[in-house]
Amino acid sequence: AQKITQTQPGMFVQEKEAVTLDCTYDTSDQSYGLFWYKQPSSGEMIFLIYQGSYDEQNATEGRYSLNFQKARKSANLVISASQLGDSAMYFCAMREADSSYKLIFGSGTRLLVRP
Amino acid sequence: DTAVSQTPKYLVTQMGNDKSIKCEQNLGHDTMYWYKQDSKKFLKIMFSYNNKELIINETVPNRFSPKSPDKAHLNLHINSLELGDSAVYFCASSQAAGGLYEQYFGPGTRLTVT
Numbered sequence: 048a049q050k051i052t053q054t055q056p057g058m059f060v061q062e063k064e065a066v067t068l069d070c071t072y073d074t075s076d077q078s079y080g081l082f083w084y085k086q087p088s089s090g091e092m093i094f095l096i097y098q099g100s101y102d103e104q105n106a107t108e109g110r111y112s113l114n115f116q117k118a119r120k121s122a123n124l125v126i127s128a129s130q131l132g133d134s135a136m137y138f139c140a141m142r143e144a145d146s147s148y149k150l151i152f153g154s155g156t157r158l159l160v161r162p
Numbered sequence: 163d164t165a166v167s168q169t170p171k172y173l174v175t176q177m178g179n180d181k182s183i184k185c186e187q188n189l190g191h192d193t194m195y196w197y198k199q200d201s202k203k204f205l206k207i208m209f210s211y212n213n214k215e216l217i218i219n220e221t222v223p224n225r226f227s228p229k230s231p232d233k234a235h236l237n238l239h240i241n242s243l244e245l246g247d248s249a250v251y252f253c254a255s256s257q258a259a260g261g262l263y264e265q266y267f268g269p270g271t272r273l274t275v276t
Binding site: 078079080082084086090091092093094097099136138142144148149150151152154155 | 193195197202203204205206207210212217218220250252254256262264265266267268269270272
């Protein structure tokens with residue numbers, strides 16, 4: 048069964064520093080996708096970055112990068128040069144490329160950026 | 163300009179009432195979803211429609227009935243509301259059901275049942 052684990056309920060980071068948010072997953076499928084979403088205090092869900100299971104290179108989108116370690120089944124989000132606006136909940140999610148079209152979400156990590 | 167929109171943004175109602183939440187996407191996507199986020203921020207899929215056809219129904223009570231009049235709209239109707247239905251409901255859409263496309267979420271509807 049699909050499962051996403053985020054072991055850090057809350058984290059602090061100093062402004063301008065980098066931070067890594069952990070995510071591990073469990074699946075028996077060979078083809079799947081991993082996603083990160085940001086939920087600021089205003090409540091909307093913002094798509095950040097995607098990594099496919101067959102992608103050989105780690106995904107990057109601006110200050111976001113995904114540290115994908117397939118053998119360890121981990122897909123950690125790295126935010127470089129943290130900004131105050133990065134303070135939010137961050138959710139890791141997975142989707143298997145079979146008939147299951149749903150996203151399975153982790154429990155989230157609340158990130159607080161300190162000035 | 164809004165990609166995925168939901169109305170209303172807030173909904174306060176009493177137990178036993180029936181209410182609806184509307185969702186529209188202007189992205190030309192084929193697949194739409196409803197998710198529920200509980201008070202602990204946990205997000206869970208409820209339903210998914212692909213080209214107006216129901217493809218996911220995640221053991222949601224039958225008081226919840228989704229309706230998709232066309233592939234740009236997916237509405238959620240809830241009968242006989244209960245206290246436990248209080249949550250934030252998110253609509254989302256993706257380019258297609260198959261494949262590994264990202265899903266884009268609406269702003270959410272905060273439902274409070276008193």
